[in-house]
Every structure is written in C-alpha cells, then in structure tokens.
Amino acid sequence: MENPPNIAFIHKVAADLTGRTTVQGRTHSFRCLKEGDEVHFWYLGRGKRRYNKIDQVVIHSDHSSVQCQYFGICGGCSGQHIPYEEQFSIKTNLLAENYKDNWEIKPELIPASTPYHYRNRMDFAIFPGKSGLRESGNFRKLVDVETCLIQSKWADTEWNLIRSYIIAHPEIPLNRKSEEGFLKYVTIRYSFSTEDSMVIFTIDKALEGCDGEKELEAWLLEHSTAKNIIFCYNPRPSEVSAFGSFKVVKGNSSYEEKILDQTLQVPFDSFFQPNPRQFEPILHEIQKWIQEWQPENLIDLFCGGGFFSILFGKYFEKIYGYEVNKASIATATEIVSSLYADKESSFESIDLFQKKFIPKFIESFESRNLDPSKTFLILDPPRNGAGSFMLDWIENSNIKYIAYVSCNPKGQYDEIMKSIGKSYTPVRVLMTDPYPHTPHLESLVILEKKKVVVDFKF
Ligand SMILES: C[S@@+](CC[C@H](N)C(=O)[O-])C[C@H]1O[C@@H](n2cnc3c(N)ncnc32)[C@H](O)[C@@H]1O
Missing domain, CATH: 2.40.50 (OB fold (Dihydrolipoamide Acetyltransferase, E2P))
Structure with a gap:
C-alpha cells in the first residue's frame, strides 16, 4: 500500500x-x-x-493570474501565479534590505514595463512529434508549445508557421535515439527596437544539404516573413543551438539591434541582452558615472563580444577587454578597433577562473601601465560570479571605480560582502527586471575604492 x-x-x-x-x-x-x-x-x-x-x-x-496554458509544466516561467508587482517585490525585497542594513544604500528598483512579450530570443527544441520548450526539471522531455507569451508577437506568428510545416513533415525532426531526421533546434531572434528578425535552424552536421533541408529552404523562401534566415550545422550529440558552420539562406548572418541610440550588428551565434529595453536603466546609470568621474581607461572584464566597450568606448582613451571565448574576442577586437580607430584598444582571450592563467592576466594588465586612479572597471561575470582569483585581484587592486553588473544579484551581494567590499564602498545599487515570471534579475553596483586612512601615532 x-x-x-x-x-x-x-x-x-x-x-x-x-x-x-x-x-x-x-x-x-x-x-x-x-x-x-x-x-x-x-x-x-x-x-x-x-x-x-x-x-x-x-x-x-x-492560479487566476496565470496567462499561459503551459505554466507549471514548461521549464520557462515559474512566477505567473503571482501578480507581477508582487513577484518583483519578492525578488528584490531581501536584497534591498541587506544593502540598506550594511551600507545604508537604498537600491533603485525598476520593475518591468512590459511583463509579457519581452524576450528577443527563444530557442525551440525539435523532437519527433513535439517541438517546443524543455519540461520543468527534465531536459529530455519537451512541452509541445504552440505559443509563448514572453516572446514577441511576430516571433509567435513565425513560430506557428514553422511549427505547422514541421508537423506536416514528420521526417524532419532529429530522433536522438534512432538518428533519423535532421533538425535539432529553431531559434527565433527579433529586435523590438529595429524590428529586424532572424530565424536560425540548427541541423545535424551529418545531414548537411540533405533533400529535406533543400525542401525546407524552398518553403521558407516562399513563406517565412523573417528578414534573415540561417542554417547552421553542428555534429551529434551537440545540443547547442545556433552554433557551428553556417549558410545564409536569406539576408545576412547578423541582425540589427539598437541600444543607447547605437545600432549594433548581432552575429547569429552571439549573445545579446535578451530584453535590451529593460537593461537600458543599467546602461544609463553606468554612463552617468563615467560622465561624472571622467576616467581615462576602461577595463572590460568578462567582456563577451565587447558590448560595454562598444557602447562606452567613446568616453575612454584606452580600452582593454578580457574574456575566455575566442570568437567573442575576435568580434570585440574587430568592432572596437574599427569604431574607435584613434584609441588604444586590445582584447585578450584568457580563462579568468583558472589559477594557472591568472599570471598571464596580471602580466597583461601590468604591461598597460595604467594610472589606477583614472581607470574604470566594468565587471560582468557569468551567473556563477567573478571567481576567487578575480575577486582577490580586484580586492587588492588600486583601480578607483567599478561598475559590477550581474544577472545573479544574490551572488553579487555575497561577493561584495565577503571580498570586494573590504576595499571598495558601494555607492549606488540599481536592480531591474528584464526577466518577468522567472526568478532572475539584473543588478548594477557602483563601487568606489576606499580611501586609506593613515593612523599616525606619536
Ligand atoms: C554575462 S556574460 C557578459 C558578456 C558581455 N559583458 C555582454 O554584456 O555581452 C559573461 C561572459 O563571461 C565569459 N566567461 C565565462 N567563463 C569565463 C572564464 N572562465 N574566463 C573568462 N570569461 C568567461 C562568457 O563567455 C561571457 O561572455
């Protein structure tokens, strides 16, 4: 029993x-x-x-506040059962209290202006008989998703069109066990600011150019409303979407986003803020501090494709970025050196989490001979944080100003408490919500180097 x-x-x-x-x-x-x-x-x-x-x-x-029919099963949203304003307070309250208690700072809290239809990118997995999003807690199972309320309305219509074609052609989806079929993912990207759009089809490399792919291409050219269409190829058993060698079926291999009045080309396989409109308050705030402090040198740590260097490079004389991903470093180098040809800039691929590579980073940094009192550090690590080696280095550095951006505000707070906060004072905290109905937030902490107090005893 x-x-x-x-x-x-x-x-x-x-x-x-x-x-x-x-x-x-x-x-x-x-x-x-x-x-x-x-x-x-x-x-x-x-x-x-x-x-x-x-x-x-x-x-x-x-569940009266829930709008999505897949809520609870789909691994995407986990907060629709709580009215949005309440969700935002729950996500931010404790941290806001902690900043107040420890540093007497009242964080600025900016809820989402549009809690639905906000994401500029969705990745739908394609399985035989089902295409959609992963089930909550089970990567191997899919929820057959017809509509997703957090993507743009254009993406919803386009997804429906593509999904109907896949349903009508059951030979298309890759069967991960029998290895029949060829399509693994459909990624839809849409810019709310420029209305540019892109659909990326991730195809099993072994079947590149197969008859099914040719038929899909012909159908897309006739029916899809996407401005750019890419086929990209990666080998089994890779489950990474929008990655690998590629073919442009329509338009370009990048699409256009606009942020802080700058138009950027986003390569099909590059990361871009999923909700740029809601990320903008963080950018405005960083810009404000740069204009106030007028530093000369920018260190862009965990720089990705150079997002911050591209946006703020105009304010600096020297721009240096560090990041592990070689393709991102190539993108940052190319864009920053052409945008700011009159400035000194350099981007280096270094694994900042591995002890053995830290001397390489320190050597590179020291060879720049920068005046730390005129240097601004933008720190934007991955979700698991800046790592012990970088935290040690920052804590002991003399760099005057830091803008610490994080998609894990709790982890960021802990790192400031246990390490960076020993030698830096947080002077401003801002939290914004680009990810309604999920537990995630973005936060910015501006830190200033503490003045050394010399205690003369006679
Ligand atoms: C939150 S993203 C920030 C990217 C960039 N600042 C932007 O806004 O587009 C974090 C970056 O850390 C990089 N990263 C992850 N692990 C790393 C490591 N071990 N060493 C250096 N960079 C790493 C990732 O490749 C990613 O580009």
Whole structure:
C-alpha cells in the first residue's frame, strides 16, 4: 500500500519564486506554489538521499493570474501565479534590505514595463512529434508549445508557421535515439527596437544539404516573413543551438539591434541582452558615472563580444577587454578597433577562473601601465560570479571605480560582502527586471575604492 503523504502548507514564497514549507525541521521548495497553498508530498529517494527526491500533489492553488496554458509544466516561467508587482517585490525585497542594513544604500528598483512579450530570443527544441520548450526539471522531455507569451508577437506568428510545416513533415525532426531526421533546434531572434528578425535552424552536421533541408529552404523562401534566415550545422550529440558552420539562406548572418541610440550588428551565434529595453536603466546609470568621474581607461572584464566597450568606448582613451571565448574576442577586437580607430584598444582571450592563467592576466594588465586612479572597471561575470582569483585581484587592486553588473544579484551581494567590499564602498545599487515570471534579475553596483586612512601615532 502507498505510504500516506506528508501534508503541508506553503508559508512563504522565497526570492527564487519557489513556495517554501518546513516539515519536521526540513525546508522544502515547491515550484509554482504560493503562500497558503496545500501540498501533499512523498519522499522518493533512498537511504541517505531519502529526502532529495519528492513527488507532489497540489490540493489547492490559486492560479487566476496565470496567462499561459503551459505554466507549471514548461521549464520557462515559474512566477505567473503571482501578480507581477508582487513577484518583483519578492525578488528584490531581501536584497534591498541587506544593502540598506550594511551600507545604508537604498537600491533603485525598476520593475518591468512590459511583463509579457519581452524576450528577443527563444530557442525551440525539435523532437519527433513535439517541438517546443524543455519540461520543468527534465531536459529530455519537451512541452509541445504552440505559443509563448514572453516572446514577441511576430516571433509567435513565425513560430506557428514553422511549427505547422514541421508537423506536416514528420521526417524532419532529429530522433536522438534512432538518428533519423535532421533538425535539432529553431531559434527565433527579433529586435523590438529595429524590428529586424532572424530565424536560425540548427541541423545535424551529418545531414548537411540533405533533400529535406533543400525542401525546407524552398518553403521558407516562399513563406517565412523573417528578414534573415540561417542554417547552421553542428555534429551529434551537440545540443547547442545556433552554433557551428553556417549558410545564409536569406539576408545576412547578423541582425540589427539598437541600444543607447547605437545600432549594433548581432552575429547569429552571439549573445545579446535578451530584453535590451529593460537593461537600458543599467546602461544609463553606468554612463552617468563615467560622465561624472571622467576616467581615462576602461577595463572590460568578462567582456563577451565587447558590448560595454562598444557602447562606452567613446568616453575612454584606452580600452582593454578580457574574456575566455575566442570568437567573442575576435568580434570585440574587430568592432572596437574599427569604431574607435584613434584609441588604444586590445582584447585578450584568457580563462579568468583558472589559477594557472591568472599570471598571464596580471602580466597583461601590468604591461598597460595604467594610472589606477583614472581607470574604470566594468565587471560582468557569468551567473556563477567573478571567481576567487578575480575577486582577490580586484580586492587588492588600486583601480578607483567599478561598475559590477550581474544577472545573479544574490551572488553579487555575497561577493561584495565577503571580498570586494573590504576595499571598495558601494555607492549606488540599481536592480531591474528584464526577466518577468522567472526568478532572475539584473543588478548594477557602483563601487568606489576606499580611501586609506593613515593612523599616525606619536
Ligand atoms: C554575462 S556574460 C557578459 C558578456 C558581455 N559583458 C555582454 O554584456 O555581452 C559573461 C561572459 O563571461 C565569459 N566567461 C565565462 N567563463 C569565463 C572564464 N572562465 N574566463 C573568462 N570569461 C568567461 C562568457 O563567455 C561571457 O561572455
């Protein structure tokens, strides 16, 4: 007979938007539940891992604010059951309190102006009989998605058109087990500022140029409304979308985005802020501090394709970027050196998380002979943070000004608390929400080097 369930009520929603309950001293998180919801659950793990796996039945939950039919199953959104304004407070409240308590700073909090139809890019996986987004907690399973409310309306219409063609041609999707079919992903990119659009089809490299691909190409040229269409090829078992050797079927291999009044060409395989409109407050703030402090040198750490160097390069005499990805370094070098041909600029590919490469970074930095009091550091690491070596280096550096941008504000706060904050003072904090209905946020902390107080004792 099945064991009786544990019965619990959700007592709060945490900053990651999961509902929390505590049973016999153990706290559990449940996705898509809110305060007051009743949940019945069983522990499924064995031995030491007994409590790690949970099966649940939700007895009562008010989902009246949910607009998407796939909510709860799809791995994308996890907060639609909470009205947007409330979601934003839950995501930001605790951190805002922490900044106030520790540094007497009141962060500026900027909620999303458009909580739906905001993403400029979606990647749909293509499986036999299903095309759409990954199921929550299960990378191998797909939710067959007809419409996605967080992408643009144009992308929704285009996706429907392409999806109907795939449904009518069951031989197209790559079967990851039998290796029949050829199509792995469809990526749709759309710029809200320029209305430029692109669709990228990720195809199994072994089947490059097959008859199915030729038929798809002919059909797209007749029916698709995308301004740019790319076929790109990567070998099995790669599950990376929009990556590999490529062919331009229509238009160009890049599309146009506009941000801070600058028009940028985004290569089909490059990262770009998923919601540039909502990221702009961070850019305006960085620009304001650069104009106020007037530093001469820019260090762009974790620079990607040179996004910040491109936007702010005009304010500096010398621009240096560091980043692991060689293709991004090539893009940054090409764009920055042509945009700012009169300035000194250089971008280097270095793995900033590996101890053995840190001397290479320090040597490169020191060879620049920069005056630290005139140097501005933009730090924009990946979600897992700047890493212990970079944190140590920053903490002990004499660089005067730092703009620390992060898509993981909690991790950023922890790094400032335990390391950077020892020698820098946060002077401004801004949090904005480019990712409504998800637990994510973007935040900016402006830090200034502490003055060394010399204690003369006679
Ligand atoms: C949040 S993105 C920032 C990119 C860029 N600043 C932008 O706005 O487009 C973080 C960057 O860190 C880079 N990165 C990840 N691991 C790294 C490592 N070990 N060493 C150096 N850079 C790394 C990624 O390639 C990525 O470009």
